[in-house]
Amino acid sequence: MDRGCHPEGVGAVSPTPPIDSSLRLEYVADFEYSYAAGEFASRFMNALRTQARIQGTRCEACSKVLVPPRPVCGLCLERTAEWVDVGPGGVITGYTVVEVPFIDPMTGIKRPIPYGFAFVRLDGADTNIYHFLEESRHDKISIGMRITAVFKPAPERDGTLADIIHFRAEEPAADD
Amino acid sequence: MGRNAAIVAVGQTDHVSRRLDVSIPEMVREAVDRCLGSKDLNPGQIDAVVVGNMELFEGINFPELWMASAIGAAGKPLFKLNNGGTVGASVAVAAAHLVASGLYDVVLGIGYEKQSEGETQSAITTVGDPAWERSVMAGAIGNFGVMASTYVAESGVTAEQAAKVAVKARRYACLNPHAHVQRPDITVEEVLASRMLAAPLRLLDMCPSSDGACAVVTAAPDRAREMTPRPAWVAATETAHDTQFMGDSPKRLARMRSLVAASDSVYSKAGIVDPRAELDVAEVYEPATYAELAMYESLRFCDWGEGGSLIDEGVTLMEGELPVNPSGGVLSTNPVGATALIRVAEAALQVMGEAGEHQIPGVETALATGYGGNAWTEAVILKGSAP
Numbered sequence: 001m002d003r004g005c006h007p008e009g010v011g012a013v014s015p016t017p018p019i020d021s022s023l024r025l026e027y028v029a030d031f032e033y034s035y036a037a038g039e040f041a042s043r044f045m046n047a048l049r050t051q052a053r054i055q056g057t058r059c060e061a062c063s064k065v066l067v068p069p070r071p072v073c074g075l076c077l078e079r080t081a082e083w084v085d086v087g088p089g090g091v092i093t094g095y096t097v098v099e100v101p102f103i104d105p106m107t108g109i110k111r112p113i114p115y116g117f118a119f120v121r122l123d124g125a126d127t128n129i130y131h132f133l134e135e136s137r138h139d140k141i142s143i144g145m146r147i148t149a150v151f152k153p154a155p156e157r158d159g160t161l162a163d164i165i166h167f168r169a170e171e172p173a174a175d176d
Numbered sequence: 177m178g179r180n181a182a183i184v185a186v187g188q189t190d191h192v193s194r195r196l197d198v199s200i201p202e203m204v205r206e207a208v209d210r211c212l213g214s215k216d217l218n219p220g221q222i223d224a225v226v227v228g229n230m231e232l233f234e235g236i237n238f239p240e241l242w243m244a245s246a247i248g249a250a251g252k253p254l255f256k257l258n259n260g261g262t263v264g265a266s267v268a269v270a271a272a273h274l275v276a277s278g279l280y281d282v283v284l285g286i287g288y289e290k291q292s293e294g295e296t297q298s299a300i301t302t303v304g305d306p307a308w309e310r311s312v313m314a315g316a317i318g319n320f321g322v323m324a325s326t327y328v329a330e331s332g333v334t335a336e337q338a339a340k341v342a343v344k345a346r347r348y349a350c351l352n353p354h355a356h357v358q359r360p361d362i363t364v365e366e367v368l369a370s371r372m373l374a375a376p377l378r379l380l381d382m383c384p385s386s387d388g389a390c391a392v393v394t395a396a397p398d399r400a401r402e403m404t405p406r407p408a409w410v411a412a413t414e415t416a417h418d419t420q421f422m423g424d425s426p427k428r429l430a431r432m433r434s435l436v437a438a439s440d441s442v443y444s445k446a447g448i449v450d451p452r453a454e455l456d457v458a459e460v461y462e463p464a465t466y467a468e469l470a471m472y473e474s475l476r477f478c479d480w481g482e483g484g485s486l487i488d489e490g491v492t493l494m495e496g497e498l499p500v501n502p503s504g505g506v507l508s509t510n511p512v513g514a515t516a517l518i519r520v521a522e523a524a525l526q527v528m529g530e531a532g533e534h535q536i537p538g539v540e541t542a543l544a545t546g547y548g549g550n551a552w553t554e555a556v557i558l559k560g561s562a563p
Contacts, residue, residue: 022196029235033306041307066424068308074419093426094329096321096374098314103298106311117314117374119322119423128423130312130322138375143329162311 040069043083045159052151054087054164056125064126087122088149089170094119094128097138106162116141120167122149132166135173146170180562181275182400182407183268183524184393187211191356191388191509194292200234201246204288207389207514208247211284214530215403217393219248223280226255226270228263229288229513232299247286260303261461262415263287264390264517265546265554271394272410272556281396287517288389296385296512303549308421314374316463317382319422321374323429323550324466328376330430330481331473335376337484338465339367342380342507344493345462349504351533356386356509367465381465388511390518397562408527408542412445412557414438418550428550429467435474435545438555442543443476446557451498452477452491456539457526458500459519461547462507468500471545494536502526502534516546520556527558 037045040057047053056065057080059073065084072079095118101110116133118141134150135141147167157163187210189195195203212218225247227240236242240249240256255274257266264287271285297315304310313319327333346362349355362380370379393403400407416437422428439451448454460475462468469483477498478486486492492500501507503522506515523542525531539560546554 024196027235035306037307045307068421074424094322094326096314096318096325096377098318098321098374099371100315100317100373102313102315102318103295104311104313111314115314117318117322119326119426121426127421128426129421130309130314130319130423132312132314143325160311161308 040071044069048163049157049159052088052154053085054122054149055083056086058082058084065124066127067122067125067129084124086124090120090122090125090147090167092118092141092143092145092147093121094143095133095141097136097141118167120147131161131164134166134168137173140173178276178278180397180409181272181394182397182409182562183520183558184395184400184403184407185211185215185217186521186524187214187391188354188518188521189388190354191386191511193356193384193386195290195387200236200239200288200290201243203290203387204243204286204389205246207288207391208284208286211391211393215393217403221282222248222252222284222393223282224253224255224274225249225284225286226257226267226274227286228257228259228267230260230263230299231258232302233294233296233512234290235294248284253280260548260552261463261512262516262546262548262552262554263513264515265461265520265544265556266415267517268392268394268520268556269413269415269554271392272413275394275396281399283394285392285394285517286389287514289511289513290387291385291511292387305420317374317377320382320464320467321377324376324464326426327430327466327470330427331470331483332481333466333469333484335368336364337469337487338376338381339364340487341462341465341468342367344487345501345505345507348494348502348534349508352503353532354509355504356388357384358504358508376466377464383463383506383510384508386509386511388509388514390514390521392517392521392524404528406528406560408524408558409560409562410556411559411563412442413555414441414445415552415554416441417552420551422550429470431480432470432474432550432553434551434553435471438553439475439543439545442555442557446559448541448557451475451543454541455498455543456541457502457523457536458498458543459503459505459522460500460543460545461516461519462501462505463547465507468505472500475543494534499536502531502536516554519544519546523556523558527560
């Protein structure tokens with residue numbers, strides 16, 4: 001028996017009960033939140049917005065450069081002392097092409113599919129960040145491929161990670 | 177731990193995509209009734225209740241207040257946990273600790289989710305840090321796709337090997353009357369031909385969304401022996417975290433630090449040196465086929481990079497050396513707040529000898545794990561004799 005299977009599909013439904021207890025109560029929520037970014041994110045986002053600079057912090061103990069920047073290295077339990085510029089180039093360390101619709105939580109709008117989505121290790125960084133790729137053809141993407149950040153024009157930047165539109169291959173794909 | 181604790185009774189709903197016929201408290205009550213009924217227990221014998229789910233999925237805050245009467249918790253200590261995919265295993269661990277501490281003799285643990293009632297894919301984005309991760313999210317599936325790509329690069333595991341895990345899960349689900357996705361005729365070819373969601377993950381590589389609940393009774397030694405002839409003794413428990421950002425290690429799935437830490441700890445506490453030889457069955461929280469293969473490695477069932485050969489060699493089949501997820505696993509049944517408790521419950525059924533058609537003969541030692549977004553792992557060892 002297949003009772004229905006999968007992430008977004010409809011499956012089989014439980015049997016209709018003898019009395020009609022299938023009344024549905026609809027509820028639509030529209031809550032608004034406003035978060036304090038805090039010291040480290042504010043400094044990072046300000047540099048991104050005003051200068052298109054991407055920065056991490058270096059751990060005093062293990063010397064690793066952590067992006068996103070943070071006050072303490074989670075594995076060493078030591079404070080990070082120094083801000084370091086990283087990127088805008090880097091390499092892909094993991095990737096996929098997303099082919100299922102997903103509502104962007106920041107905009108409420110479904111991102112058009114397909115799109116490339118990757119772990120990016122920026123030059124000078126020891127950790128990876130998730131971001132989008134300009135390329136959406138799976139066979140044109142590979143681990144180790146060099147990419148670079150594409151920034152929004154300065155007047156449109158608002159101090160979020162979305163000020164980086166996506167990452168673009170440094171070398172165009174062979175048949176482009 | 178202080179004194180011993182043992183699982184004595186387990187109950188589950190029959191998990192499906194949508195339970196239109198019951199409200200959340202009614203659905204949870206069904207699992208509790210089945211649990212207590214399986215050993216002729218009654219709500220008056222329960223000293224305390226622990227409950228957990230993913231609250232934002234259904235959009236109901238303080239669900240424990242809303243359902244207290246339905247689950248027999250009114251007038252008793254009622255503890256609520258809320259820690260993502262791991263929550264069900266955390267409920268089991270908390271119940272065991274409450275009993276082991278000597279505070280309560282009999283504790284009812286409950287996990288549930290009614291995913292059909294909310295917006296799971298969007299709600300799950302609220303687990304991301306608002307400054308760093310929410311604006312660059314691609315849902316659980318995008319995340320798993322990237323994670324799986326790093327595991328493929330690290331281990332060379334193939335799509336065929338992953339598909340064998342999908343086949344194993346959905347076939348074994350047919351032996352489990354509570355399992356959601358039951359497909360006796362599923363083939364590797366069918367998995368490989370299913371729709372691509374986020375490469376390398378295809379539709380049949382992923383767990384479903386289910387409506388369902390699970391309940392487990394944990395008791396102190398004297399009470400446990402009165403309640404059931406063969407309790408499942410809690411021999412070891414552990415919980416472990418990773419650092420906060422997904423990208424802090426690209427091997428977050430390929431070499432899952434929190435899973436290595438939690439499983440190494442329970443092996444050590446339970447005196448297990450060679451888990452593949454010493455465990456009789458494992459119920460692991462595998463959100464996707466590739467994750468199960470990666471977890472074989474982090475759980476030390478094989479060397480690094482050998483997860484694919486383990487499924488090729490049939491080691492983790494029901495007749496193999498170390499059966500993994502004879503219940504059909506998460507790939508067959510996934511009401512998230514219940515999912516990790518179902519792992520512990522299924523491991524307990526195996527030790528108690530009550531797993532029915534998916535029973536592995538002669539289980540003395542079983543492992544169960546809970547998983548939360550590669551960031552958090554719970555591990556539990558259950559045994560047939562008191563530690």
